[in-house]
Amino acid sequence: MLDPTLRDQMLAAVPSLRAFAISLSGNVDRADDLVQETLLRAIANIESFQPGTNMSAWLFTILRNLFRSEYRKRRREVEDADGSYAESLKSQPEQSSRLEFNEFRAALAKLPQDQREALILVGASGFSYEEAARICECAVGTIKSRVNRARNRLADLLAIEGADDFGPDHATRAILAAGGGRG
Amino acid sequence: MNEEDDADRPGDMLTEANQRKARGRLGRDVQSKIGQQLRAMYDNVVNEGVPDRFNDMLRRLDEQKNAEENSNSEKGTN
Numbered sequence: 001m002l003d004p005t006l007r008d009q010m011l012a013a014v015p016s017l018r019a020f021a022i023s024l025s026g027n028v029d030r031a032d033d034l035v036q037e038t039l040l041r042a043i044a045n046i047e048s049f050q051p052g053t054n055m056s057a058w059l060f061t062i063l064r065n066l067f068r069s070e071y072r073k074r075r076r077e078v079e080d081a082d083g084s085y086a087e088s089l090k091s092q093p094e095q096s097s098r099l100e101f102n103e104f105r106a107a108l109a110k111l112p113q114d115q116r117e118a119l120i121l122v123g124a125s126g127f128s129y130e131e132a133a134r135i136c137e138c139a140v141g142t143i144k145s146r147v148n149r150a151r152n153r154l155a156d157l158l159a160i161e162g163a164d165d166f167g168p169d170h171a172t173r174a175i176l177a178a179g180g181g182r183g
Numbered sequence: 184m185n186e187e188d189d190a191d192r193p194g195d196m197l198t199e200a201n202q203r204k205a206r207g208r209l210g211r212d213v214q215s216k217i218g219q220q221l222r223a224m225y226d227n228v229v230n231e232g233v234p235d236r237f238n239d240m241l242r243r244l245d246e247q248k249n250a251e252e253n254s255n256s257e258k259g260t261n
Binding site: 002007010011014015016018019020022023032035036039040043100101104105108119120123124125151152154155158 | 209213214217218220221222223224225226227228229230231232233234236237238240241244245248
């Protein structure tokens with residue numbers, strides 16, 4: 001029987017696991033299936049969890065691996081069908097009337113998988129660079145680099161300006177940025 | 184504080200470096216705006232708490248296990 005303490009730790013991690021899964025998959029139903037499968041795997045392999053270590057990080061690792069294997073499979077399938085899986089992810093029309101929120105989600109969906117997950121783990125889930133690196137099974141420097149790229153790309157996609165009086169023109173911004181350093 | 188930003192893509196390093204130099208690092212206000220939106224999106228889901236299906240699933244698993252253990256111990260006493 002599953003130790004009640006471990007069970008409580010698992011349940012406590014569910015809200016953020018769902019948030020992670022939704023931001024990865026962009027789909028609530030798929031995300032919940034992913035979380036459920038994650039919990040089942042975790043319970044089946046509970047003896048490999050070391051009590052006292054971070055349950056949440058362990059579950060995130062499992063979920064990420066599940067998502068990646070599913071994502072690869074799905075991408076192959078759909079690419080075989082019409083070669084436009086990536087397109088379906090960025091099908092949100094750009095309308096200025098759209099909520100900023102939806103725009104942000106659409107922009108996030110356009111990021112490469114590696115960058116998106118790194119940004120979410122560090123910027124939203126609250127993991128340290130070191131924890132995120134363990135979850136993604138890569139070097140800390142790689143995570144930092146991915147987070148940087150993700151932020152740069154999002155800023156470009158959303159055309160967020162550094163200051164209100166900067167126009168959306170990239171060349172102008174570049175000149176100003178090069179001359180003025182940061183800020 | 185300088186964060187590492189080594190290029191993953193081979194053959195892209197020079198142009199990446201030049202572009203970054205030209206563009207400059209993102210200002211704090213841009214970073215914080217992205218951070219805010221990211222957390223808002225994320226917390227929106229977190230605040231939904233634990234949907235029933237997960238509580239139900241874990242309870243069912245427990246009941247299943249208990250039933251198995253009970254039937255096992257009954258066999259043991261016979």
